[in-house]
Amino acid sequence: MKAVTVSEGSVLQNRFGVFKHSEWIGKPFGSKVFSSKGSFVYLLAPTPELWTLVLNHRTQILYIADISFVIMYLEIVPGSLVLESGTGSGSLTTSLARAAAPSGHVYTFDFHEQRAASARDDFERTGLSSLVTVGVRDIQGEGFPDEFIGMADSIFLDLPQPWLAISSAAKMLRHDGTVCSFSPCIEQVQRSCETLRTYFTDIRTFEVLLRTFEIREGKMESLRGDGNGSNGSLPSKRRQCSDGNYVLSSNPSISFVMARPCSEARGHTGYLTFARRKCVS
Structure with missing residues (x-):
């Protein structure tokens, strides 16, 4: 995957060859375009999911499993006003913006100016x-x-000491608004929950573990049997000779589709703690 800004006269060069941007312009997304070597790439529409896979990592980022969970539990819908701290590489921010579009807005803050x-x-x-x-x-x-x-519908905190920002978050949220804190260590979660109890209710913590499977097509040589599989093996193919008799042919190749867990699995990313702003009478 690579994010490319397309412009007339520019080219993309990689190990598959040279791809001219001029040959991409006007083609629909999903098109296959070829290089000077005859290799190809697909032109894909930019989405938050794809941006998460290709963005520059200025910090550790959230990935799709955590992002989708955050958006659901923060109840972000078109028109929502969302506050975020810190911005980091902008992986989550991009998805928050799409969920709040077209009439909502995301205000994101980072202490690092660059x-x-x-x-x-x-x-x-x-x-x-x-x-x-x-x-x-x-x-x-x-x-x-x-x-x-009193204006925010949802707040997301990705901070080393989130408990220091919880009282401020409570002031920003409308009553019944939601907050989420992302922390990699359980000790951070414990201290955050202690502070959350003062202003929030319905406090919950989750760990999202995603297991991906690879789907591949393969081929397997069948065992030679008696022609009908009665001995437990797969049937062998038969061919007719010129004298009218049948003989077993060489073992046929069987195509199959295989599903298995990916060899590289992403494990623990962090803990997601959610809470709802309670009305203080």
């Missing part, structure tokens, strides 16, 4: 600048800006 600037450039490149606003702010130390008090 990282925020790089993320801003990425959102401009992927056409999300109208849905995402990137700010530079230390949310752990300063909290979220006061302009969002």
Whole structure:
């Protein structure tokens, strides 16, 4: 996978050959395009799922299994106002923006100025600048800006000390709004939950483990049997000779489809803690 900005006169060079952008323009997504060597690549429409696979890693990122779970449990729908800290590489932010589109908005903050600037450039490149606003702010130390008090539908925290930002998050959320904190260590989860109890209810923690299977087509030589498989082997093919008699041919090749777990499985990524803002009378 590679993210490419297509422009007239440019080329993509890789081990499969040279691909001219001019031959891509006007073709529908999903098309197969060929190189000077006769090899090919597919032109795919940019999506948050594909962007997660090709973006530049400025930080550790969230992947599809965690992202989809976060969007569901934060109840993000078109029109939602979402706050995020920190932005990182923008993997989750991209999916949050699509879920809140076209009338919602994501305000994301990172304390690292250069990282925020790089993320801003990425959102401009992927056409999300109208849905995402990137700010530079230390949310752990300063909290979220006061302009969002009581306005946010959902908040996502990816911070080393999320418990320091929970009181600020509670002020930003409307009543019944939801917050999610992502932490790689269970000790972070325990301390966050202690603080969450003051402002939130329905506190839950999940660990999402995804197991992917490979689907491949293979071939297998059958065992030679008596021609009808009565001895437990697969039937062998027969051919008729010129004298009218039948003889067993060489073992036939059997095609089959095989499903097996991937040899490289992604294990623990982090713990997702969700909570709902309670109404304090």
